Amino acid sequence: xxQVTQSPEALRLQEGESSSLNCSYTVSGLRGLFWYRQDxxxxxxxxxxxxxAGEEKxxxxxxxxxxxxxxxxxxxxxxxxxxxxxxxAGMLDSNYQLIWGAGTKLIIKP
Amino acid sequence: ETGVTQTPRxxxxxxxxxxxxxxxxxxxxxxxxxxxxxxxxPLELMFVYNFKEQTENNSVPSRFSPECPNSxxxxxxxxxxxxxxxxxYLCASSPYGQFATNEKxxxxxxxxxxxx
Numbered sequence: 001x002x003q004v005t006q007s008p009e010a011l012r013l014q015e016g017e018s019s020s021l022n023c024s025y026t027v028s029g030l031r032g033l034f035w036y037r038q039d040x041x042x043x044x045x046x047x048x049x050x051x052x053a054g055e056e057k058x059x060x061x062x063x064x065x066x067x068x069x070x071x072x073x074x075x076x077x078x079x080x081x082x083x084x085x086x087x088x089a090g091m092l093d094s095n096y097q098l099i100w101g102a103g104t105k106l107i108i109k110p
Numbered sequence: 111e112t113g114v115t116q117t118p119r120x121x122x123x124x125x126x127x128x129x130x131x132x133x134x135x136x137x138x139x140x141x142x143x144x145x146x147x148x149x150x151x152p153l154e155l156m157f158v159y160n161f162k163e164q165t166e167n168n169s170v171p172s173r174f175s176p177e178c179p180n181s182x183x184x185x186x187x188x189x190x191x192x193x194x195x196x197x198x199y200l201c202a203s204s205p206y207g208q209f210a211t212n213e214k215x216x217x218x219x220x221x222x223x224x225x226x
Contacts, residue, residue, distance in 0.1 A: 009150070034214065043114070043200050043217025044153075087153070096209045097166075100152035 002027040004090050006101035013108050016077050021086055021104045024070040029093030033071045035064050036087040038103070044087055047073075078108045113137045116201050116218035124226055125191060131221045133184040133201030140207040142184040143215065144176060147198040159184060160208040191225045198222050 007022045025033070032051050036044035048057045050066035057064050061082060063074045073086055085105045089098040114135045123129050133142065144156040158166035159178040173195075175187040184201055202215040 004152070032212070036215075042219050043202070044215070045217070046214040049212060049214065089153075091213075096213070097155070098153075098215075102150055102152050 002090070002092060002099050004088060004099045004101040006086075006088055006104050008104060009102070010105040011107070013075075013078055013106070015079055015108055015110050018074070018076045018078070020075070021073040021106070022070060023073070023088035023101055025090045025099070026069075027090050027092055027099060031091040031093045031096065033066055034089045034091065034098065035071070035073055036089070038085045038087055047086075075106070078106075080108045080110050082106065083108045114201060114203055114216050114218035116199075116221055118221060119219065120222045120224075122224045122226065123188070123191065125193070127191075128187070128189040130188065131186040131199055131201075131223075133186075133218055135182055135201075135203040135216070137203060137205070137216065138181075139203035139205050139216070140181065141204045141213075142178060142181075143202040143204070144184070144186050145200040145202060145217075147200055147220070153200070157186075158208055165208060188223075191223075193225050196223055196225045 004025045013019055032049050034049050035047040037047055038044040048064040053068045055066050061076050065072045085103045087103045089100045091098055117132045141160045143158050146154040155168050156170045157176040173190050177185040198220045200220045201218045204213045204215050
């Protein structure tokens with residue numbers, strides 16, 4: 001069964017404390033791995049797409065990486081405005097459908 | 111602002127009511143989607159309209175009925191819902207169609223639905 005699992009469910013960090021969010025996937029064929037950010041009361045907002053193992057993408061304090069089994073979202077020296085729920089999704093090679101994880105709620109305390 | 115607008119933002123309805131959710135995008139996108147988001151659960155794809163043709167219906171109960179009258183508008187008609195249908199309903203659109211590899215989704219802010 002195609003599945004995407006995110007961990008931890010919630011993560012509390014002090015401002016400036018770097019960490020990583022994990023997205024592990026077991027899918028029959030991965031076309032791409034997507035990361036989205038969701039603020040309270042809003043819909044998810046696209047961050048990155050990764051297509052092959054070893055690929056990395058960066059945006060401000062965020063860097064996403066991909067291996068053959070998982071993706072990491074590294075956050076360096078986070079600020080309170082980085083607080084949000086981060087969602088990952090794997091796009092299936094067979095039908096382009098997205099399999100979503102349940103998200104990681106990130107809280108950055110000042 | 112993503113360019114995808116959903117109304118209403120909040121909706122409370124009884125189990126015997128009929129209501130509709132509306133989604134509008136003027137981005138010129140070719141695919142539109144309805145998703146259900148429940149607390150601490152993954153997003154559930156409900157319906158997809160690709161170039162105005164419905165291509166997905168992921169075993170959604172018939173009490174949910176989608177309508178796509180044109181490429182800019184999407185509706186979700188609701189009737190005789192159950193309390194377990196309470197959730198955030200998100201509309202999304204994508205530029206090149208459902209079957210494009212680099213197809214990122216643009217989401218609206220959702221309708222928070224409560225069924226009493």
